[in-house]
Amino acid sequence: MTDVDVAIVGGGPAGSAAAYAAADRGADAVVYEKGVPRADRERLGPDSTDAAGFLDYWLEIADIDFADIPEDVVEQELVDAEFIGPDEEVVVDRTGIDADYDHFGFTFHRAKFDDWLRDRADAAGADYVAGTAVKDVDSDLSNGHEHTLHLGDGETVTAEYLVLADGPQRQVTMRVLDDFLPAEKAVSNLLNPRSANHIAYQEYRRFPDELFDADSMKFWWGWMPGETAYPWVFPNRNNVARVGLTMPIGLDVDDYDASEWRLLREDDDRIPAGTEYIRRLLEELYGDEYDVETDFPLVDGHGKSKSTETYAISSTRPIESPTDAGIAVVGGAMGTTSAFHEGGDHVAHRTGKLAGGLAAEGRLENYNDAWHDAIGDEIKRNVAMADVVGDYGPADWDKTIRVTRQMLEASDNGKIISKSNARSAAGGLKLYSQYRRAKFRYRKGKYAQLRESDYTV
Ligand SMILES: Cc1cc2nc3c(=O)[nH]c(=O)nc-3n(C[C@H](O)[C@H](O)[C@H](O)COP(=O)(O)OP(=O)(O)OC[C@H]3O[C@@H](n4cnc5c(N)ncnc54)[C@H](O)[C@@H]3O)c2cc1C
Structure with missing residues (x-):
């Protein structure tokens, strides 16, 4: 008992x-x-x-x-999500998967x-x-x-x-x-x-009225090095947004050419800490016209402490x-x-x-x-998608974002990734077949790293 x-x-x-x-x-x-x-x-x-x-x-x-x-x-x-590469952008206003919720x-x-x-x-x-x-x-x-x-x-x-x-x-x-x-x-x-986790860091900042976008989540792909490493902005209430990022643990800055990545600097002797990456992102986006520290202040009472938080994903x-x-x-x-x-x-x-x-x-x-x-x-x-983009550099992200935009513009079936959409974008079929092949590799539950039969119970 x-x-x-x-x-x-x-x-x-x-x-x-x-x-x-x-x-x-x-x-x-x-x-x-x-x-x-x-x-x-x-x-x-x-x-x-x-x-x-x-x-x-x-x-x-x-x-x-x-x-x-x-x-x-x-x-x-939310109305949509924006994916922003070094030079290309796409606004995605549907997930392409059936759902009852109508946003x-x-x-x-x-x-x-x-x-x-x-x-x-x-x-x-x-x-x-x-x-x-x-x-x-x-x-x-x-x-x-x-x-x-x-x-x-x-x-x-x-x-x-x-x-x-x-x-x-x-x-x-x-x-x-x-x-x-x-x-x-x-x-x-x-x-x-x-090795199996990413580290994530985020800050809660109040945005100026004219820059706060309540309808959209934003992701910057190809701006910082590392597999599926990217910063984001997610809107909360009252002009507060979570500005965060995720990246693999233990990256070595010497493995990357700083001139290729918008959030790296030539004199970086290590991968920047989360707080520095966020400062650089906001500077890159708004630094010409705004003072980041005063115009995008950290807001009290949010997050774990001091309006910031770190946790593994x-x-x-x-x-x-x-x-x-x-x-x-x-x-x-x-x-x-x-x-x-x-x-x-x-x-x-x-x-x-x-x-x-x-x-x-x-x-x-x-x-x-x-x-x-x-x-x-x-x-x-x-x-499957993580496999396809695993080794992407900034130019690959731009290309994929461009292809996705063209596929969306051509889409008349509500979907994002389909063969007919892929046909209408230069490079679309290649991306589509890479994704299909990766999915095929994981058929019949092969995405599971450990099967029940592996246990000695
Ligand atoms: C910065 C960040 C952004 C994310 N963004 C999103 C997003 O936008 N959308 C989304 O869907 N997901 C997002 N995720 C992922 C999401 O948070 C996780 O997938 C989710 O929290 C997993 O839930 P869980 O209950 O499995 O684990 P957790 O939420 O991690 O909960 C595990 C709990 O176990 C407790 N615990 C650990 N060890 C012990 C112990 N020994 N004894 C007792 N308690 C213990 C911990 O304190 C913790 O509270 C994000 C994650 C992070 C870090």
């Missing part, structure tokens, strides 16, 4: 969704969230660092009804979003414990499965099912899963946070879970976040919901099939 039916490590979107689904189906569920202080939240809660943008069709993937999201969670409903997407307040998910789990009867870290887990598979969680406060708790939702740092996930894997397949190698391919051991890995911990655009709340929420619900029903063995069905197409699109 265990203390609880389902224990969940980590209380972000994946963990809260798991707790909600488990409790909603009548299971005893507890979430342990180590608790991260934030300037924009009074109580201790999950990390919640996020640019917090959602595309229209992500609601279906997340299995969230927009009408259920409290009004104060949503910051701006392009929306931005949201991530701490409030997480609080909503947490309160929903709580209302369903789950126990959300904030401020208690899970230090380690012992799994006993001698008679079914029983997991003993060792908590930061010295207590232990036993659970029949374990959901690992500790996000991209994966400290508990790596320790638990490596016990069931041969050394060459260790998760601590495959999904090592230093999982930027890899997902793994399956050892469900025979009564364990499911979900969200950022399992590597679902897109390596292409770093969006991951939708897949985190959905995988958490599936895992919690199936554990509560005693059917966790269906979890791997269920998540492939629910999010497989999204993962395949994103890992």
Whole structure:
């Protein structure tokens, strides 16, 4: 007899969704969230660092009804996204994927979003414990499965099912899963946070009226070096925007020709820190007419502290879970976040919901099939696109942005990437077939880095 039916490590979107689904189906569920202080939240809660943008069709993937999201969670409903290369630009006003939500997407307040998910789990009867870290887990598979969680406060708790939702740092996930894997397949190698993640940094700045664009998310591709490295601006309320960036960890500036990258300088002796990159971006865009520090001030009460925040983003391919051991890995911990655009709340929420619900029903063995069905197409699109653009330099980004613009102009079928659209852009068919080939390589779930059969359970 265990203390609880389902224990969940980590209380972000994946963990809260798991707790909600488990409790909603009548299971005893507890979430342990180590608790991260934030300037924009009074109580201790999950990390919640996020640019917090959602595309229209992500609601279906997340299995969230927009009408259920409290009004104060949503910051701006979006019309489009702008992709800006060194010399080319494209405005994308559709995702090309069927969706019920009738805007392009929306931005949201991530701490409030997480609080909503947490309160929903709580209302369903789950126990959300904030401020208690899970230090380690012992799994006993001698008679079914029983997991003993060792908590930061010295207590232990036993659970029949374990959901690992500790996000991209994966400290508990790596320790638990490596016990069931041969050394060459260790998760601590495959999904090592230093190689499988990007680092992300963002600032909350108030924009002058005439420059604040509430309708659009903006991304600058080909401005800074590194695979899928880019800065962004996401609009919030009251002229406040999140100005952020993501880049691989451990880049060496000597590997790049500074004259090619708009945000590098010839005398850089290392890759600039996030704060310096953001300053350079704003200077490049507005420095001729504005004083960046005074005209785009950091705003109090946002982000983790001092209106800034840093956190890792999982930027890899997902793994399956050892469900025979009564364990499911979900969200950022399992590597679902897109390596292409770093969006991951939708897949985190959905995988958490599936895992919690199936554990509560005693059917966790269906979890791997269920998540492939629910999010497989999204993962395949994103890992394929990440492969195509992996080695891109500034000129490649310009070319792709130009091709995309021409494809969109020619599109009469609502889609972005289709063969007929590709035919109407110079270089379109080449890009289209690279993408199709990459997708083909990942057919039948081959985007998963680790299969259930790899575990020695
Ligand atoms: C700067 C940035 C911008 C992003 N932009 C977007 C975006 O626009 N759209 C989008 O969809 N996604 C975005 N993402 C990705 C998105 O934030 C993640 O995909 C999502 O947070 C994953 O949810 P999760 O619940 O799996 O993990 P997390 O949200 O990381 O939650 C994991 C939780 O586990 C807790 N934890 C860790 N270890 C322990 C432990 N040992 N014991 C107890 N608790 C523990 C952590 O404190 C954390 O709260 C962004 C990420 C970053 C960093």
